[in-house]
Amino acid sequence: MTDTHPEPHKPSPIVTRSMDDPTATDAISPLDNDPPSTATRKRSHIIPANGHHRGASEPVDAAALTQALHGVEGEAQSRERTPVGSPSRKRQRIYGDRFIPNREGRDLQASFSLIPDIPSPATPSKSKNRTPHGELHFQKTEEANRTFSTVLRQGVFGSTVPQPTPPHLSPDAAFSPTSHSTTINDPSRARTPPSNHTSTSLAPASLTPSTPHKNMFTYMSPQHHRNGSSRLTPHGTPGSRRSQRGPNMDPTSDLYSTSPIHFDSQRLLLSPKKTPRAVSKVPFKVLDAPDLADDFYLNLVDWGSSNNLGVGLGSCVFMWNSGTGKVTKLCDLQDDIVTSVSWIQRGSHVSIGTSKGLVQIWDAERCRRLRTMTGHTARVGALAWNDHILSSGSRDRSILHRDVRQPDQWLRKLTGHKQEVCGLRWNAEDGQLASGGNDNQLMVWDKLNANPLWKLTNHTAAVKAIAWSPHQHHLLASGGGTADRRIKFWNTQTGTCVNEIDTGSQVCNLAWSKNSNELVSTHGFSQNQIVVWKYPSMTQVASLTGHTYRVLYLAMSPDGQTVVTGAGDETLRFWKCFNKRERNGIGGEGVGSRMEQWSTIR
Numbered sequence: 001m002t003d004t005h006p007e008p009h010k011p012s013p014i015v016t017r018s019m020d021d022p023t024a025t026d027a028i029s030p031l032d033n034d035p036p037s038t039a040t041r042k043r044s045h046i047i048p049a050n051g052h053h054r055g056a057s058e059p060v061d062a063a064a065l066t067q068a069l070h071g072v073e074g075e076a077q078s079r080e081r082t083p084v085g086s087p088s089r090k091r092q093r094i095y096g097d098r099f100i101p102n103r104e105g106r107d108l109q110a111s112f113s114l115i116p117d118i119p120s121p122a123t124p125s126k127s128k129n130r131t132p133h134g135e136l137h138f139q140k141t142e143e144a145n146r147t148f149s150t151v152l153r154q155g156v157f158g159s160t161v162p163q164p165t166p167p168h169l170s171p172d173a174a175f176s177p178t179s180h181s182t183t184i185n186d187p188s189r190a191r192t193p194p195s196n197h198t199s200t201s202l203a204p205a206s207l208t209p210s211t212p213h214k215n216m217f218t219y220m221s222p223q224h225h226r227n228g229s230s231r232l233t234p235h236g237t238p239g240s241r242r243s244q245r246g247p248n249m250d251p252t253s254d255l256y257s258t259s260p261i262h263f264d265s266q267r268l269l270l271s272p273k274k275t276p277r278a279v280s281k282v283p284f285k286v287l288d289a290p291d292l293a294d295d296f297y298l299n300l301v302d303w304g305s306s307n308n309l310g311v312g313l314g315s316c317v318f319m320w321n322s323g324t325g326k327v328t329k330l331c332d333l334q335d336d337i338v339t340s341v342s343w344i345q346r347g348s349h350v351s352i353g354t355s356k357g358l359v360q361i362w363d364a365e366r367c368r369r370l371r372t373m374t375g376h377t378a379r380v381g382a383l384a385w386n387d388h389i390l391s392s393g394s395r396d397r398s399i400l401h402r403d404v405r406q407p408d409q410w411l412r413k414l415t416g417h418k419q420e421v422c423g424l425r426w427n428a429e430d431g432q433l434a435s436g437g438n439d440n441q442l443m444v445w446d447k448l449n450a451n452p453l454w455k456l457t458n459h460t461a462a463v464k465a466i467a468w469s470p471h472q473h474h475l476l477a478s479g480g481g482t483a484d485r486r487i488k489f490w491n492t493q494t495g496t497c498v499n500e501i502d503t504g505s506q507v508c509n510l511a512w513s514k515n516s517n518e519l520v521s522t523h524g525f526s527q528n529q530i531v532v533w534k535y536p537s538m539t540q541v542a543s544l545t546g547h548t549y550r551v552l553y554l555a556m557s558p559d560g561q562t563v564v565t566g567a568g569d570e571t572l573r574f575w576k577c578f579n580k581r582e583r584n585g586i587g588g589e590g591v592g593s594r595m596e597q598w599s600t601i602r
Contacts, residue, residue, distance in 0.1 A: 139276035139541075140276060142539075143273065143276070147268065147269070150265075150268060151261065151265040151268060151269065154262060154264055154265050154268075155261065155262055155265055277541060277579065279532060279541060279542035279544070279575075279576075279577055280575070280576055281542070281544055281545075282546075283544075283546060283573040283574050283575050284574055284575070284576060285573070285574040286571055286572070286573050286574070287320065287571065287572040287574075288570065288571060288572075289311055289313060289566060289570050289571060289572050290313060290570050291313045291314040291570070292311070292313055292553075292566055292567075292568065292570045292571075292572075293312075293314075293568075294549055294550065294552065294567075294568025295552070296422070296462070296464065296481070296506075296508065296524070296550070296552060297381045297395075297420055297422040297438065297462075297464065298312075298339050298340060298381050298552070299340045299341065299342070299381060299382055299383070299422075299553070300312035300313075300338065300339075300340065300341055300553055300566070301341065301553035301554070301555045301564065301566045301572070302341050302342050302343050302350075302555050303343070303555040303556060303557055303558065303564065304343030304344075304348070304350065304364070304558075305343065305344075305345065305346050305347070305558050306343075306347075306348050306364065307321065307322045307323055307557070307558055308320070308321055308322070308343075308348075308364060309321075309322065309555065309564060309572075310330070310341045310343060310350055310364075311341070311566070311572065312338030312339070312340070312341045312352070313338070314337060314338070315332055315333045315334060315335075315336060315337055315338060316329060316330075316331065316332045316333070316338070317329075317330040317331050317338055317341060317350075317352055317362075318330065319364060322557065322562075328367070330350070330362060330364060330367055331352070331360075331362060331367070331369065333354060336354045336355060336356050336358070337354065337355040338352055338353070338354060338355075339353050339354060339355050339379045339380055339381050340352070340353035340380055340381050340382055340383045340392075341353075341383070342383035342384065342385060343385070344385045345385055345387070345428070348363060348364040348365045349361055349362070349363060349364070349370070350362050350364050351383050351385070351390055351392075353379070353380030353381065353382075353383055353392060354379070354380065355379040356379070357374070357375070357376035357377050357378055357379060357380060357394060357396070358372055358373070358374060358376075358380070359372070359373045359374075359375075359376075359380055359383070359390070359392050359402070360372045360373075361373075361390075361404060371404075373402055373409050373410070374409050375392075375400045375402075375409050375410045375413075376392065376394035376395075376396055376398065376400065377394070377396045378394050378395035378396040378420075379394065379395045380392050380393070380394050380395075381393065381394065381395065381420065381421070381422050382421055382422055382423055382424035382435075383424065384424040384425055384426045384433070385426065386426040386428050386431075386433070387428065388403060388404055388405050389401055389402070389403060389404075389411075389426075389448075390402045390403075390404055391424055391426065391433060392424075393420075393421030393422070393423075393424045393435060393437075394420070394421060395420040395421075397415065397417045397418060397419060397420065397421065397437070398413055398414065398415050398417075398421070399413070399414040399415075399416075399417075399421055399424070399433075399435055399445075400412070400413055400414075401413075401414070401448055411448070412448050412450060413450075414435075414445060414450060414452075416435075416441075416443050416452050416455070417435065417437035417438075417439055417441060417443070418437070418439040418441075419437050419438035419439040420437060420438045421435055421436070421437050422436060422437060422438060422462060422463075422464045423435060423436030423437070423463055423464040423465065423466040423478075424436075424466070425466040425467065425468055426468075427468040427476075427492075429473065430473055430474060430492070431446065431447045432444055432445065432446055432447075432453070432468075432474075432492055433445040433447075434466045434468070434476055434478070434492075435466075436462070436463030436464055436465075436466050436478060437462070437463065438462040439462075440457065440459050440460060440461055440462060440463065440480070440484075441455060441456070441457055441459075441463065442455075442456040442457075442458075442459060442463045442466070442478050442490075443455055443456070444456070444476070444490075444492050444495075453492070453495075454490075454492065454495040456478075456490060456495070456497075458488060458497060458500075459478065459480040459484045459486070459488070460480060460483050460484045461480040461481030461482055461483035461484035461485075461506075462480070462481040463478055463479070463480060463481075464479070464481070464507075464508060464509070465477075465478060465479030465480075465487075465507045465508060465509050465510040465521065465522075466478050466479075466510065467510035467511050467512050467519065468512070469512050469519075469535075470512055470514060471512070471517050473493075474491055474492045474493040475489065475490070475491065475492075475498070476489070476490040476492050477489050477490075477510050477512070477519060478490065478510070479503075479507025479508070479509075479510050479521060480507055481506050481507070482505075482506040482524070482525055484507075485502060485503050485504060485505055485506060485507065486500050486501065486502050486503065486507070487500065487501050487503060487507060487510070487521060487533075487538075488500040499536065499538065501533075501538045503521065503523060503531070504527070505523040505524060505525060505526055505527045505528075505529070506523055506524035506525050506550065507521055507522075507523060508521075508522045508523060508524050508550060508551055508552050508553075508554070509521065509522040509551070509552070509553065509554035510554075511554055511555075511556050511563065513556075513560055513577075513578045514556070514559075514560030514578075514581070515560045515561070515578050515579060515580065515581040516578055516579065517534075517535050517536075518532060518533060518534055518535060518541060518578065519532075519533050519535060520532050520533070520554070520556075520563055520577055521533065522551035522552070522553075522554045522565055523550075523551060524550030524551065524552070525550065527545070528545065528547045528548065528549065528550060528551055528567070529543050529544060529545045529551070530543070530544040530545075530547075530551060530563070530565055530575065530577075531543050531544075532544075532577050532578075542577070544575055544577075546573055547565065547567040547569055547571070547573065548567070548569045549567040549568030549569040550567060550568060551565050551566070551567050552566065552567060552568065553565065553566035553567070554566075559580065559581070560578055560581065561576060561577070561578050561579065561580055562574055562575065562576055562577070563575050563577050
């Protein structure tokens with residue numbers, strides 16, 4: 001090491017002021033034999049606290065003062081011209097009015113990717129050609145979110161955390177082996193904790209992921225691998241398995257993968273996705289329906305198997321043929337008002353209920369009245385056919401079963417409701433009748449029994465919307481009025497509520513699709529919309545708007561593709577909501593009889 005000696009400092013005269021006389025200045029000569037401080041290298045002397053300088057006060061010489069000032073300025077200029085700064089000082093940052101971006105420490109590729117795609121004013125915008133974000137866009141977004149969640153769960157937790165699936169909404173898995181709902185009791189999926197195959201289905205609340213029984217960040221030393229002690233983790237480690245079984249020759253193993261995504265996740269991402277079904281938001285036909293009553297408790301629209309639409313307008317009933325577009329006036333009651341219209345399942349007979357409590361049966365082909373039946377003392381707002389049995393519900397709180405083949409006015413009288421009966425539907429396959437009333441009750445009657453099989457009082461408003469599932473036995477859907485706003489699904493074999501959903505508005509009508517496991521509902525206050533639901537997940541396929549009043553009436557075409565809705569705005573709107581049934585007998589969602597492929601000769 002070499003010793004460094006400070007360079008001898010050349011003193012320069014310093015101008016100071018006397019504390020006794022502030023106006024006087026002295027030219028002090030350098031101190032003799034007083035070396036400068038090497039630590040601070042100060043060029044000025046500190047005035048002592050007593051206010052007196054070391055030197056005595058002398059008269060000021062103007063020439064000496066001028067010379068001293070020039071010396072100080074010259075030394076300052078020489079310091080500024082020095083190219084290398086003093087090592088004891090920190091280089092000062094120079095600020096200016098020009099902004100020069102610093103690219104150091106920035107990810108330019110990421111910044112470029114985050115730039116919003118905003119076209120310049122000179123570039124013509126193509127946003128006008130883009131379709132607005134509708135139900136199809138939201139379906140694709142939801143599908144993408146579910147796929148991302150599945151891949152993320154599988155990549156982080158593997159198979160130790162169950163994937164969330166819709167709960168099993170079928171009434172009973174024992175009698176519905178072909179149900180399309182996703183069951184949670186799947187032996188091929190891992191559970192937390194693991195369970196045997198005979199366990200019951202997990203409740204929806206158990207779908208929340210719990211702590212996995214797997215040490216994700218556990219490593220083993222080569223010594224443990226040689227000893228074969230791979231019991232530190234429940235599943236062992238890849239190294240321990242390789243040491244026991246030899247080299248891993250599986251080409252799908254993560255050891256040979258060049259992607260950060262697991263093989264199972266890659267297979268999920270690359271698997272073909274089913275394109276969401278697009279439903280037109282605009283009705284393809286609109287018909288005027290003057291005098292169409294805005295009454296929640298009436299049923300004035302029905303579509304028959306002969307492809308004729310029957311509509312009750314005031315005291316008249318009109319028929320519109322879907323094939324020819326021809327409108328025919330069936331009848332005019334003169335001194336009465338039509339309150340309900342219902343077609344027989346097969347044939348050209350139509351039944352009409354009136355405000356005076358009468359039930360008339362007409363032949364639509366000949367426009368001729370066949371018979372008039374009595375029995376009610378108030379208006380008949382609901383009618384339902386079951387082959388040759390015609391059931392009618394009235395404001396007098398009673399339900400009458402009539403056999404149209406017999407001359408008797410009615411066959412059986414049912415008394416269970418405490419207010420007007422406004423909903424009536426037969427399940428021809430199971431022989432059950434569902435009735436809803438203004439007393440907020442939903443009743444299920446077995447065949448022609450006088451006593452109800454079930455009295456379901458879960459609704460908090462009038463029950464008019466009733467529909468039986470054509471795809472599953474003993475599955476009934478019902479909807480409540482303004483104070484309830486819920487759609488409930490019932491297992492009529494056990495009398496339990498399988499599922500329910502809050503729609504947010506009054507439920508006026510329900511109808512199941514004939515071609516797919518879906519249903520459509522019409523609503524009143526306050527949105528007046530038509531909603532297509534996917535069962536059993538109860539996700540919205542489409543929400544259709546256009547009516548300005550409550551959508552009180554709903555009917556479905558014989559082919560199951562079109563629905564017609566009627567409202568107090570005196571219009572009938574036709575919507576294409578469902579796809580055509582496939583000819584292989586499976587249908588749009590795997591439902592239907594397999595024998596239907598032999599039902600057509602040519």
